[in-house]
Amino acid sequence: MISQAGDVAIQESGVVMENVRIARGTYRLRIDLPNIAARILPGQFVMVRIAGRTDPLLARPFALYDTVDEAGTPRAVDIVYLVMGRGTQALSALSGGETLELWGPLGNTFPPELTEDQGRHLLILAGGIGQTPFVALIKELLGLRRYGIHQETGAGRVVNRPRKITVGYGVRSAEFLAGVDDFRATGIDLHITTEDGSAGQRGFVTRVLDEASTTSDPPTAVFACGPEPMLGAVSTLASEKGIPCWVSLETKMACGYGVCFSCVCPVNDVASEQGWDFRRVCIEGPVFPAETISWPNM
Amino acid sequence: MPWTPAARRGGSISIMDLEVSIGRLTLPNPILVASGTFGYAKESAGFVDFSKLGGIVPKTVTWEPRIGNRTPRIVETASGMLNAIGLDNDGIDHFLRVHLPYLRKLPTSIIANVAGRTVEEYAALVTRLNGAEGVDAIELNLSCPNVSCGIDFAINPESTERVISLARRETDKPLLAKLTPNVTSVAPIAQAAAAGGADGLTLINTVVGTAIDWRRRRPILANRIGGLSGPAIKPIALRIVMETAAKVDLPIIGVGGIGSIDDVMEFLVAGATAVQIGTANFYDPGLATRLVDELPGALAAIEENSVRRIIGTLERN
Structure with a gap:
């Protein structure tokens, strides 16, 4: 592949x-x-x-x-x-x-080339262990590090640097916070939430999106990764606010490269009889534009 | 090719005859990949040297597109896994238009695999494939355990013979019948497949099972039950191959839990003419081609120079 x-x-x-x-x-x-x-x-x-x-x-x-x-x-x-x-x-x-x-x-990646409008303020929302894709991504987007460089030509993929990146990182409790120093080292604005209030703000990470969107510099794009209920909530919230949103899904996989058809998620598809179809998260994802997912069929 | 004394002296294992025949279908070696474990081949391009494979059996094709089962579709079990994918595929038209043009260009044999809801649907699928360039043989999936609306044709000899004989009328291409282990005895069904005109048998499909989350008091699979595969079922598959080979005069393709060259050799000695690598493609994507590389060494270890010479050479205790 x-x-x-x-x-x-x-x-x-x-x-x-x-x-x-x-x-x-x-x-x-x-x-x-x-x-x-x-x-x-x-x-x-x-x-x-x-x-x-x-x-x-x-x-x-x-x-x-x-x-x-x-x-x-x-x-x-x-x-x-x-x-x-x-x-x-x-x-x-x-x-x-x-x-x-x-x-x-x-798998694919979050879109590296946000438009100028989308890149004014990128909000990254990480729920629990769903934080793992983001440290490297932030480094790449900020030009701190390059990945996948062609060994002979030295060419890498094109990345549009967002003007601002904010990260909301939510966990159950402070003891689950992992890699906070790695996030801070990139210089981004980090907002921590915990369900029990043991660190940062009490509540779910979705509150970071809620609160940021009422400021004078609201998010213009959202990248999210975390448990499915969180991604559903983020997707709904972003849609209500008219903010383009991409989510990275986590599913059970046997092979990871497209042959077992076990990791599927429901994706809207007007061509199919029921209006949606299962797609393999491993090769068509794990990142999907939030509005393409058929959330009621998850 | 001959096994020359010079080759033996030189310790060479390059002069080895790996070719096998399943009826009229001749394969360069006996290592194939099983339906439903290899997608439509292009997914594996980075892991597998297609030119080394004995053949590819792409994922089961049905007449209409099928959305498949809801998730969870798989669950891992001890040395195995249960699956209930539900024949998720885009139908025969899509297969012929999208997948076959890629498959037919590959330097190996393509054995299309089909499943119908009715005898007539099997016949219609075979008719479509009969006219398709690049399909070297057709495997009839008579035994998918995960299709609730379908009939499991291979649970009785009469329906097995009927579906195969009707399919037989529609094609001159070699026809393989993939049978289920979920019966009291496979032999009468295998005999019915022979009577219906099958060129070979693929033994076995998955073994029906389930897994339960006792805290939630629910089956884990959305489909409640699924097909067990992987190393856990190898002894079952091997036993069925051994017993069927002794009773039915048709070439057998052995499948079930193969994950090493020793497993391959066990199936060949038990009576399989060829084997399919299944679940191992999931947990070791490059395995199938490595097994082809390892086969000459395994033959040399028992001082043989031909795969055909070891098929069904199991002795009695």
Whole structure:
């Protein structure tokens, strides 16, 4: 399959360099993976499997958190994950030196070329572990770092720098906050919300959109990633306010590259009998314009 | 190709005859990829060298487009997974217009896989494919467990024979019957497939099962039940291949839980003429072509030089 970088997804074995706990149940896994590291773009994902095991059998999808350079060349891939089930439980037990089997880069990305109007004020909303695609994306959009650079021509993808980026990052409770320093290091304006009020403002992350839209500098585009109810709420809110919105979906996947048809989501489709059709999140997404999703059929 | 003493002395495993025949369908090697685990092939372009594969069986095609089941469509189980995709596909017209032009250009055999709701629909699908350039054979999916409105044709010999004999009238292309393990005995159904005019059998489709979230007291799959696949079902598939090979005089394509070259060799020795890699395509996208590379070494390990010479060579204990 062809990624937006024009690169074909490849399968690559990678050795675990480190696996560091960064918040409650949350780890940053660094994998020595030069070929995928050189190709992957923010917003894309990789499939990760512990080599040689049949239980758990299937790989798990993880967004790129960031790439790590060595001597100016991409060398490693960082993913950040929350322990949710047997797959992530097995990953959390890795201590370094183990071999993982990966394939990627997979999926599309958030639109890198917002129009001038859309780019006046980009609001990024991250819910829980849905924060993982955004640190690298912000770095790319602000010109702090480039990704997927063609090794011979040096060409990368074109990015329109938004005039302003605000991030709303919501979690259940302060102990789940992960990578806050990484967000702050990019210089963006960070608004934290917690459901229990243990850090930042109490409530859901959607309040950041609500409040920002009443200021003199309201958001002109929204990128969101998080649990499905949050994405539905963000989509509705953005639509009411007339703000273009893109969401990155998380679904169960067996293959990640389009052959199993298990990760589908309902997308509006006037050509189909019922007005919508299932589309594969792994190859047509994970990022969709919010208005294209048939939310009542989710 | 001959197994020359020179090659043996040189330790070469390059002079190996991997070719097999499923009736009139000759394949360069016995490693195929199973329907529903390889999409329409182009998704795998970065992982698989198509020219190495014995053949590709694209995802099941139905007469009308099918939206498929709601999600969750899969759930992982111990060394396996349950799926209930529900034959999500865009129908035969779309397949012929969009997918086949890509598939027919690939340097390997294409075995189209079809499922009908009625005997007549199977016949109509076969008729359409019979006229299609680039379809080397047709596999009849007689046993998808996830289509609630459909009839599971392969649960009794009469309906199996009837659907195959009607399909047989519509095409000269090799016809394969993909049968279900979800019966008391596969052999009578396999015999019915032979009587109906099938050129070969694909054994087995998935094993019906379920998974339950006891806290919510609900089945996990939206479809309640699904088809179990992966390493967990390999012993079942191997047993059915062994028993059917002993009773039915048709070439068998073995499928079910294959994930290594040892698995491939076990199926061949048990009586399969070829194998399909299924769920392993999900968890190891490059596996199928690696298995083709590993096959000569496995033959050499038992001092054989031809795949055909080891098929069905299982001895009695």
